[in-house]
Amino acid sequence: MSYQRALLTRWSGRDRLAIVVVAVTAAFLVGAVVVLLAIAGQTTAIASEFGTETAVELTEMPADGVDGTVLPLSTVEVDGEQYTLIGIPDGGAHGIATPDGVSGPLSGSSALIEGEQATLKRSVDAQAAETPFPDEWLISDAQTARELGPTRGLVLRESSSPTPDSGAPLVGALAFFLIGTRQILGLLTVVCGGAAVLIGVIIFSVTRMTVRERRETLTVLRATGATPRRVLLLMAARAGLLTLVGVTLGYSIGVIIPNAAVNIAVTLGLPVGLPMGIDTQTALIIVGMLGGLVCVGVVAGVLAAIPVVRGAPLDSPSTFSVRWPGSPSFLPSSAVVPTTATLAVFIAFVLVTVSLGGVVGAVGGTADQSGGTIVAPNAVHPVASQVDKTYADALQRSGTAASPEILLFQVHDGHAFPARGVEFDAYQSVTDAELVAGREPNATDEAVIGTSLANTLELGIGDEIALGGSTTEGIVTVEIVGTFSGEGANDDHLLVSIPVAQHLSTTSHGNVNIIRLASARSKTVSDGIIPLDINTPQRVVRGETATVRIQVRNVGATEASEQVRVQFGSQRRTKQVSLAADEQQILAVQFNASSVGEQTVQVANTTRTVTVVSPDALRLKQVPRTGPPNASLQVRVRSMAGQSVPNATVTVGSNSVGTNQNGNGRIRLPSASGDYDLRVEADNRTVTRQISVRSNTTRTPAVSLATPNETGVFTTPRGRVTISNPWASNISSQVSIDGPGATLSEQVRLRPGESRRLSATFERRPPGTYTVRVTVDNRTVERQYRVTGDDRIASAIASSGRISAGSGTSGLLSRAFGNIGLVLATLLGLGVVMTAGSTIAAFSDSVQARRRDVGIHRALGANPIQVGKMVGADALRIAIPAGIGGVTLAILVLVCLSWVGALTVFGVQLAPSFPVGTLGLITVGGVVLALFSALVVTIRFAVVDPSRLFGGSR
Known part of the structure; x- marks a missing residue:
């Protein structure tokens, strides 16, 4: 085997460990891509039906040369009431027909419209079809709006994509999540940058150790004619091969672990709804990312091999050395640099991961708050939740801070941002939102904006903005009247009125998506079925059946079956009822009205009163209050039991008449005007009504x-x-x-x-x-x-399982995205292993550079424990400043990335908070991690025979 081949393929145990660490790092990145794109894909799939390629933009008038259809807006008055009037051009616009006159919330056949430049009279027409404009707006033709004096206008234009660069889409949920997906990819770029730092540290450290151990081999290569360029290429190829094997293994691990976490969660009964598959987009991103990591490994190998090319003494102390009070005396102080870089990446990753969970919570509707959230049972996602707003009213009256809210997904000039329909006072009561400028909104078309979002959109107090619909087609304009500050995602919200939010969403009138509480309610009322109302007849005849109708509702989150107890006077009945979660039903319970008088009906704590009358008592039907003189009036006399009363005497003034067998009698009213008693007598029973006779009165019903x-x-x-x-x-x-x-x-x-x-x-x-x-x-x-x-009732609903405590991954979030906390925790575990591998590599390089010194100490009688204490003390001297420096560096990097907008997801900036306690805990964890890594490396060198530490191979 040639020297070159041996250098490339003969790997030591340390090299194989490096491959494992690189694999863990690559696995973390692949897992992050799979999870983050799964979140983006899930939200986009949810919003896929809520998209359009028509955009609306607010413009100043006149709007000459504007690309699109201009709809002028005028502020007008009709009968002292102020309205917004919009003009539709001839031929209509976006399917909206041009009215002949003016349509909207006006009465009468015509209206006098006062504008800034003119006063016009127009006929009032019924609105032919639904429009995207608010019901409070008046709709007329464009010429009328121009004559009245428009100061602004709406521009409708077709867009080539669901995410227009200017204006707002008429249905914005899909555009919101598409832009959010792009922002997710930007976040992945940042994560990849951090992982590249770790891989660079690993490969650089491993290559430096390889250069030390292969000194003889490299010397032979140089002596036999190998050029510096060839040596660098060999070391680059070796580093690249190590990295390639690691990232290939890491790809498999990164795909398997998130799916394994999902399978384990499903086995344990935890909801996880994220699709973890690899599609074409995800595969291309992963390939590009892992290819970039291989390039980083190659560059790190080249940098580590430069000293041997220059002929630098490899075992001499590092040319880089820094000293500080209490700096290490045995290990090279230069180890603080890779350790600091590694811990900075780890700390930044932890802070971003925590913040990411908060952002997904904000998109899901719960945001960051310590209380609870009332949602509709079995809602697929927060926007589909429909909660009765009166629950919030009842909770507020009982002393519990409650905020009814409607969730909106908005896009403006290419920027995605979340919005909410709220009552600002109630919203403040459950959040940390504080008005910092302007005033609170007091009209439906006024809004307040978070300071972070105001900077992003470049909006301020007095600005007006056009908003498109969120999950339904809609157009409104709102004026910014105040700015507020809040922690986390709250600062990136636009707050509009609930009526505006209802117009822009599919939330029905009287309902909201969620109700947030300042603190979770204690379970003072049992879960299950409760009565909402009782309907009884006002009057019932003795001996007949009185029907009591009870409206009941299951306020629990699961099916319930209970007995409803009803009392009518001294009588009691029990009715068994079974209802699904959130189901309502009307129960009919019948009683015999046996006693004349007032009878009390009671169900739980709700009571009603029913009057039981004698069946023989007389009653009159169809008796008007007024009538003209000498008019013929038909009187119908009946008993309370509904029987006709024949031979009854009907008297008005001096006129009298008897009733026939059907109990009907026709009597003529007096000729003189005045107030008369219409009196009916039958068998000692009487009933009287008063009637006014007036000469100028027409016959009325x-x-x-x-x-x-x-x-x-x-x-x-x-x-x-x-x-x-x-x-x-x-x-x-x-x-x-x-x-x-x-x-x-x-x-x-x-x-x-x-x-x-x-x-x-x-x-x-x-x-x-x-x-x-x-x-x-x-x-x-x-x-x-x-x-x-x-x-x-509100307390029962709030304590029945419809409320999810806290925010982030609980309750309704799990229904939309699954248990994101479990998946993010898995990634966090990979991040810990990845960081441990990087610090082990960094300390391996430092300890290996002092292996001869370790050998000398062992040869002179030092046992492994003494060597471990010596190295551990120096490792602590390196880890403490590295931990502090890592925290500082992580904060600076995150602040800079946030400032340039690189940490924005779904329109919310990942602005990690830096509480002292949290940072201290993370710093201690980083120091312990570094110390553990150093001791792991020391054991390897301290337990071998000292003679082996003086050689060139190990």
Whole structure:
């Protein structure tokens, strides 16, 4: 075997150890690529259906020469109310038809619109179809908007990709995650740079030791005519071959370990949903990365071989030497350089890994907070979670800080950033967000921005920005009115109002994605099924069946089965019910109304009152409040049991009439105007109604309004109106129902004796008293109902398993990405092994350079323990300044990388925090790691025969 071949292929145990360490380093990098690209791929897959190639941008007017369709915006007033009016050009834009007049939240047939430059009258048209604009905006033609005086406009343009360089996509979730994927790749570049430093240290150290041990071989090569260039090529080839074998082995390990972690987690019952396969993109990145590492190994081998080419004495002390108080006396002080570099990479990696978990938490919705998060059970990912916002209201009333939030994924001018729909006061109560400039938002189109994001987007107070939809097509404009600061990912958020967030997402009205709590609730209420509301009849006839309807809900995270106990007066019933997680059901429980009077209905802590009346009591139907003189009015007399009452006497003023067999009687109203009692008598039973006779009154229908007397904050109340025509001729009336969050108006035409029923559903509201009004031909009927707050329900929901404590990898994050903490912990373990291998290589070089001195000490009687103490003391003198220097260097590198934007993932800067306690713990860990590496190397040299330490081969 030639000298050259022996130099290339004859490897010692130390060389094989170097291959293992290189393999671990390569495995770490391959694993990091697989995991990080899996995270990026999973999020992109989730958002794949939420993309568009149409972008919107806000521009100043006039917008001459702008590429795209310009939609002018004007700020106008109609009847003293301020609106934003947008103009659609002739022929429409993006599928939005040009209206003939103006459409939007206006009433009447026409509107007088006051702008900055003109006042115009336009017809009010119904909106033909859904548009991406907020419901509060007015939509007209572009010419009208220009005449009113636009100061800004929206530009719609087609983009060649889902990630436009300017403006915002109309649906931004896909663009957000595509840009996030690119940022993940940038982070991988940084990680590769750190690994390259470690591999450089390993290969340089191993090659230097090889040069020392192969001194005779290299001397022979030089003596037999080998040129310096040939020697350098041989050493470069040897270093490259070692590195190539290591990275090839590392590739296999790096692919196997993350998948093995996933399989172990699945076996243990932990959720891990990340796809760990190798696709074309991942394979190309890995090949390029590992090829770069081989090049680093070649360069390190060349640098280590330069001294022999120059003829430098290899066993002489290093030409590089530094001294400091307490510096090593035995080992070369130059060992502090590779040790510092190695520990700096390790410390930086630990800090970045921890920060990466926080960023994924921010993308997942929980961000960094010590409390809990209420989410919808079984939601596939946070954006799919739909949580009733009233839970937050109830928790806030009970003294628990709670923030309802909607998650948004936004892109602006090529920059991805997370946004949230929040109530700013509530958001501050559960985070460390602090307003540092401007003011809090107090309108739906106002927003506040994190200081880090403001710097990224170059936005400030007073700036206006156009936002596209997140998971649905939408366009809004918001004005920045304040900036806030917060730790971690909070500083990279834009905070908008909840109505704006609902418009930009698929979150339905009244719901949010998550509710964050300042602290996790204690389990004071049992998990499972709870009653939300009770519906009972206001009045029931004695002897008949009273039906009590209970709305129940399973607030737990799993299926539950319970007995619901209901009490009606002294009667009790039990109803068995089984519900899936988050399922609701209406239970009907029947009782016999046997006693006249007020009866109390109770379910858990909720009560209602039912009036039980005698079946023989009289009641009147279809009696209006007013009527014209001499009008013929039909009166229907019934018992409470619903039976017709014949031969009853109906009296109004001096006019009287008897009822027929059907209980109906037609009586003429008095000719003189005034207020009269309409009195009905039958078998010592009487009932009276008051009616006003006025000469200027038209025939109006009888109106009956029914609403619940009491309802809970989690129940949607309804109002029912019955309209009847008691007159002898046809009537037509305009009927309007107005209640909390709902308005209904309808023209009703009724024949004599005909009845019609209308109903309206009102919004859920916080506790208080609310009024429902029914207006019929300028006459109003009112009823009030009371909303009660049941904080027990919110407490049950918050303590039932719907809440995930903390943030990062728990709860809803696991459903979207799997148990990321387990996978990141596996990578962290590889990083520890990788760092240990690098420090072992560095100390091996230092101890091997002093092997003759070790041999002398052993020959003079020093035992291995004494040698170990001597080397260990020097290793500690090297490790302590190396640990401190590594921390300092890691902080400086991370700050610089963060400053240039290289540590940005999913629009959030990885700005690692540097608490003294954490840094101290990491420094101590690094020092222990270095000391352990030095002792491992020392044992190898201290236990062999001293004579072998004086030779050139080992």
